[in-house]
Amino acid sequence: DIVMTQSPDSLAVSLGERATINCKSSQSVLYSSNNKNYLAWYQQKPGQPPKSLIYWASTRESGVPDRFSGSGSGTDFTLTISSLQAEDVAVYYCQQYYSTPSFGPGTKVDIK
């Protein structure tokens, strides 16, 4: 099974500043036959279900603001919120879908 880890556990960022979340998989999620990373990001606000933000490591879901971006390849990935807004307060999860799905432990983002 692929184990996902995230860092930091939580972070507080000033409004308008950049937030960076890291995600690491215990083995590569890059599928060589199509050169795609099987990695997704979700946002979960308090009391709500998760919402899809990004898949294929860097493809934004339709309607997701462009301040959200994903990067990385192989085993190391990053979710960046370029200019934090109040509505971005949430827990963010990465998930691999290279094999049976597994999620990271989550990173809580707050306003400083």
Place this chain on the structure above:
Amino acid sequence: EVQLLESGGGLVQPGGSLRLSCAASGFTFSSYALSWVRQAPGKALEWISAISSSGDSTYYADSVKGRFTISRDNSKNTLYLQMNSLRAEDTAVYYCAKDRPKLWCFDYWGQGTLVTVSS
């Protein structure tokens, strides 16, 4: 608009059973695989089961294998999760999620239903 609406959660004693349902609308139900993902209070998400679009193939996490059964009725646009031999550690919000085509990641989620296993 895609909608997924779970029901069937509640309080059950250890060793008991419960069946969850997920009513879907807004997409061609029979064309998509579906999954159940749960979240224990204050904890991370955990994928527990998936079913192919036809229902012919099912998949389970080790934590529920042999105790839970996923199924679907494409004529009723409804997904099910039969949960037997429930344990305290099964206490969680259970979400149904629509899989992306041929991928095990999820583009739509239901609101969830809470299952509490306690005596």
